[in-house]
Amino acid sequence: MTMIDFPAPSIGSDFAALRQDVRDFLAQEMAEHTPLMRARSWNGFDRDFSRKIGKKGWVGMTLPKAYGGHERSPLERYVVMEEMLAAGAPVAAHWIADRQSGPLILAKGTEAQKRDILPRIAAGTCSFCIGMSEPDSGSDLAATRTTATPENGGFTVNGTKLWTTYGHKADYMILFCRTGKSEDRHGGMSQFLVDLKTTKGITIRPIIDMAGEHHFNEVIFEDVHLDGDALIGTMGGGWDQVMSELAFERSGPERFLSSFALIEQLIAVVRRNPTEQQEIEIGRLAAHLMVLRRMSRSVAGLLDRGENPLLQATIVKDLGAIYEQDVPRLARSLLSQPAEPGSADSYSAVLAQTVLTVPSFSLRGGTREILRGIIARGLGLR
């Protein structure tokens, strides 16, 4: 058995000047943001904000200049991402495009797709959603039923995608669907670029989550025609493409900073006159966060070197979800203040918001059980 290696993050990867730029920008830009707004974390969707970030050169940072990018390193991008998350910036309008759709198109897209899409992603004006899950295909992605049938030089798509985050606002979907029969459970899958604003035959229905928020959607495809050039990468190569996307999707700081607003509220309260137990637990929060950051930055370095650290990313996500999911329990063990939706007290309001959000942390982006299955296979369990 080989140990799962997390090499040290690159030396000199702190990029102090860039970090300070981001902090200064956010301090000014988000001066009016309440703690509750910040607690929405990467669920906050704000196209104006994303456009401003794009102007600063902080979206599509790693993309080639030829496609509107900035040719910065993944570790510089990491600094920008984590500063945005720590501040609770509304990044949802560009997050998915920046994190995985852009890199996918760069790696697998046609020249025309790259020229068309990447400059708009880098400008912060192009929003993506992910069409993976379906009513009968959640954790079991290979059970995907949506089909794209080759016809008239293009494809006809039929089926339903589910839990499509910001499908109602996004400009494009990366659609994962079946394009052929295969003996291999993972074969016969492909990915497509779908223009949600102009393509006919797509119905998007809202699904309201238990916190009362609308970000999920059901996206129904009825005899939707896609041109042949909508295909991304190779016909039948969709499974492998999705698997390499997942290392980007699972290893970032958004996998452990989702409850960060509550940590800050908690500290603001206990800082005045901390008890011994409060000191211990704040120390524990700090220690775990330092270690998660190191592991996550290590994965960024592996991605930088062109490796596919899916296993390491999976570990970061599993540990990260445990961390961010535990914050409300920990806060309640240190303070007697109740959770109160809409409270004027920012701690109580943020606690309420966080309690209602944390169940999703070990579901989205791969359930805990699926992640652990991947890790177990990686360990060499036969």
Add this chain to the structure above:
Amino acid sequence: MIADMAGRLFSEQVTPQTRSRAAQGEWQAALWRLIEESGLPLALVSEEAGGFGVATDEALSIVRIAGAHGVPVPLAETMMANWLAAQAGLPVSAKPQAVVDGTGLALSKAGKGWTVSGVLNAVPWGRNADRIVLILPHGGATFIVAVPTAGVTFKTAENLAGEPRDSAEIKLDLGADQVAETALPTEALAQMGALMRSLSMAGALETVLEMCVSYANERVQFGRPIGKFQAIQQYLATMADEVAAARAAADMGADAFDGTPSPLLVAAAKLRTGEASQTVASLAHQVHGAIGFTQEYALHHFTKRVWSWRDEFGTERDWGRSLGKAALADDSGTFWNFVTGPSGKGAAA
């Protein structure tokens, strides 16, 4: 590479029998002789101070590798004792040594030399050591003292893993070359010890995970290897998470070592490896069932070690409090500033 050499030496020389005999209190003289000849005890000493100029990250990795092999002699302690002695210009040595906080001992000037007296508890490997290297405050300064064990009376005691943790009654005259002032604060010893134990735990936990994966692949129940069951797979995945975190935490502490340990990163490392030890050891015993609970099976040599080491040089509570106090007192503004360090540098190691 001295670390590779160390790994080979331990693989060849440290067997389950070596560990069992050591746990019964038998000093592993032959093993120590090989370690002494290899130069490993001086790995943390600079060339000027009598070492070989090994890069510190490689030197520290030896401690982790020794932890992974359950090396039942005081290698980590001796490396640390030499590091401490060198901090004050005292001579270094390849003989087995103990290292401990000497606060509470009475140190006084006597002519050209010194006298030291008092009782020390939980001296690691005291009975087997050639000398005990101490740090202690005296007259508003900090001193490093090298006490030869020839004149020390030991009362034997052990930690959970059967490693010697003796009490020592000391009343000795020391020469001028055995006592020296240092610029280090007395806390540096606990910090260095915490770093060493973090590395040892990270190593031991990797071995525990390996043992569990092998066992799960071999042990057949209900007609198939137990590693085929999802319940067991979920346990092993959780262990892999924790082992990876322990390794990252210990490496984080080691990377920040620049001749002296970084207080905040060592605090985080010791807390995190100690916590991982709890989860990993308990799941390891669950995966192994009754056989893992026996004297005969090797698992306990590793689980007992991490249960001991997590208590030594500061518990999770101790380091959590120290880190929490620092975080809450940090006037750089926010918790995020604290975690990312001054201009994003400190904790970013």
